[in-house]
Amino acid sequence: MLPTGGKGTTMRDKLTVILDMDPTPARGVFEECLSEDGDFEVLGAGEEYADLLVRELAPDGGEAQLEAVADMVARRGEREVFLTAPVYDAEVLMRLMRQGVREFFPQPVNHEEVRMALWRFKERREAALGPKRSKQGRIVSIFGAKGGVGTTSLAVNLAAACQTHKPGATVALMDMNLPFGEAQLFLDIAPKYHWGEVLGNISRLDATYLMSVMSRHPSGIYLLAPPSRLDDLQMATPENISRLLELMRQVFDTVVIDLGMYLDEITLKVMDISDAIVLVCVQNLPCLANVRRFLDNIRHADSGLEEKLKIVVNRHLDESDLVVEDMEKALGLPVFWRVPNDYKTTLAAINQGKTLLETAPRAPVTRSLGDLAATLAPVQTAEEAKKPLFGLKFLRGRS
Ligand SMILES: Nc1ncnc2c1ncn2[C@@H]1O[C@H](COP(=O)(O)OP(=O)(O)OP(=O)(O)O)[C@@H](O)[C@H]1O
Ligand SMILES: [Mg+2]
Incomplete structure (x- = not known):
């Protein structure tokens, strides 16, 4: 669960993610994409705070599940919420998106779509931190x-x-x-x-x-x-x-x-x-x-x-x-x-x-x-590595 208000971006080098999902194939795709991209760290069960929460909706979750999601999204603060579901109702989905769910992935989850969504997420994070100093690769x-x-x-x-x-x-x-x-x-x-x-x-x-x-x-x-x-x-x-x-x-x-x-x-x-x-x-x-x-x-x-x-x-x-x-x-x-x-x-x-x-x-x-x-x-030298760069290394030290 995301805490209300609370901590901003962590002192970690990486963006943190909670996968609120059973060990389904959809979870496998998220795990794969997150591990391919060096900028993310998947937190274990029991962690409360993360920059991104990915939740899988159960097909039989009913209205109570949707209310829980709406509640979580309302209290998300700077964090983002992604959803995935094996079956979904377009109207319900529209409602959740209007409430603030950032991305939705129908199942089977497409690897490329997740990779690009994670990329866009990083871009939004970076934009929120002000003008970016670009790399000189x-x-x-x-x-x-x-x-x-x-x-x-x-x-x-x-x-x-x-x-x-x-x-x-x-x-x-x-x-x-x-x-x-x-x-x-x-x-x-x-x-x-x-x-x-x-x-x-x-x-x-x-x-x-x-x-x-x-x-x-x-x-x-x-x-x-x-x-x-x-x-x-x-x-x-x-x-x-x-x-x-x-x-x-x-x-x-x-x-x-x-x-x-x-x-x-x-x-x-x-x-x-x-x-x-x-x-x-x-x-x-x-x-x-x-x-x-x-x-x-x-x-x-x-x-x-x-x-x-x-x-x-x-x-x-x-x-x-x-x-x-x-x-x-x-x-x-x-x-x-x-x-x-x-x-x-x-x-x-x-x-x-x-x-x-x-x-x-x-x-x-x-x-x-x-x-x-x-x-x-x-x-890069350690000094160079600390410079604000596109690869989100600059999240270090923000609180
Ligand atoms: N260090 C090496 N030692 C031995 N053989 C090599 C070495 N490097 C490449 N080769 C061999 O040279 C051949 C040509 O390699 P490659 O296709 O990389 O060359 P190329 O210059 O890109 O060719 P092309 O002009 O067709 O684009 C390959 O069969 C490869 O195994
Ligand atoms: Mg060649």
């Missing part, structure tokens, strides 16, 4: 010097590693390979939406809309897939892509972008906005030649991109006709990272639609990518 772009060098493998596994090394972090993976992005296959998910639609609706773009089009992978990363039809690219201008990325960095701690291997005005714009550009190559002469051409292009454009460029040699072999030291001499630039060669392990992960952290957490290739992720997207 890091954008890390992965660009291939050539096809097949491992750009998508690196993008997917770096995103997964960023999620793991920063507990509670929000990480997005944006696939910009056109027209056929493969990140969704690497993660074995079937996205319903793509960023072409977002750009087509750019005037209504906000955090809630953005979250509704992203697909969540069980590892916790959010994927934004590319359009697979050229018709959907009409709004793909550098300006619109910039708007989208600026919003993404306000919502996510880290945004990893699989940029593919084509240089055009959009990829250049993305590189311009990025905090780090990973240029993936392997130890062969065509790749070396392409890295040189890439450098010529960005130097010629005097774009300031070179300072954030990180040359990464993937599939690294100590013994090769072309050793890294010779590549560095030829380029006049240091190689930033060497990712060990492990075709079997990387291919097995791709074919299973899983990340390397899931299939081979201890393999040298996985560890190397984990360390690279930690270098490219370092964990």
Whole structure:
């Protein structure tokens, strides 16, 4: 039961939730969504106060049950009440909503609807706390010097590693390979939406809309897939892509972008906005030649991109006709990272639609990518973590 008046927001880091429900499938969906979202803590039975109460109505509860709900809603204060029921009467539902129930979920409860309702709840909580200080998440772009060098493998596994090394972090993976992005296959998910639609609706773009089009992978990363039809690219201008990325960095701690291997005005714009550009190559002469051409292009454009460029040699072999030291001499630039060669392990992960952290957490290739992720997207210092951020960390200390 919610107390009358009483405490405001707690001293906890997380938003608290009471699930006033039997162990039904509906409860399972709520538990799943709440645990996927790092900002919530489900309180045990017997706790009296929570930021959110989710109650399941019994089919045979009658008028007494509705009165109890009305009473609870009337005394909710700052708290919110969500309801779910296996059967319901539209008129009764309207009445409860007018009385102040915030969301209602018919059963079977839809996972996506709960995820979005929780997201909206967080947004309302944040808005109530005054103007928000947005995040400045890091954008890390992965660009291939050539096809097949491992750009998508690196993008997917770096995103997964960023999620793991920063507990509670929000990480997005944006696939910009056109027209056929493969990140969704690497993660074995079937996205319903793509960023072409977002750009087509750019005037209504906000955090809630953005979250509704992203697909969540069980590892916790959010994927934004590319359009697979050229018709959907009409709004793909550098300006619109910039708007989208600026919003993404306000919502996510880290945004990893699989940029593919084509240089055009959009990829250049993305590189311009990025905090780090990973240029993936392997130890062969065509790749070396392409890295040189890439450098010529960005130097010629005097774009300031070179300072954030990180040359990464993937599939690294100590013994090769072309050793890294010779590549560095030829380029006049240091190689930033060497990712060990492990075709079997990387291919097995791709074919299973899983990340390397899931299939081979201890393999040298996985560890190397984990360390690279930690270098490219370092964990915040304790001081930084205390700053008011979108992820609701700022609830700490309010009373
Ligand atoms: N570190 C590695 N060691 C060995 N093989 C690797 C490594 N990283 C990726 N590969 C292999 O390289 C192949 C191509 O990988 P991936 O699809 O990620 O490359 P890509 O550059 O994105 O290709 P495309 O140009 O088709 O988009 C895969 O078979 C993968 O197993
Ligand atoms: Mg690829």
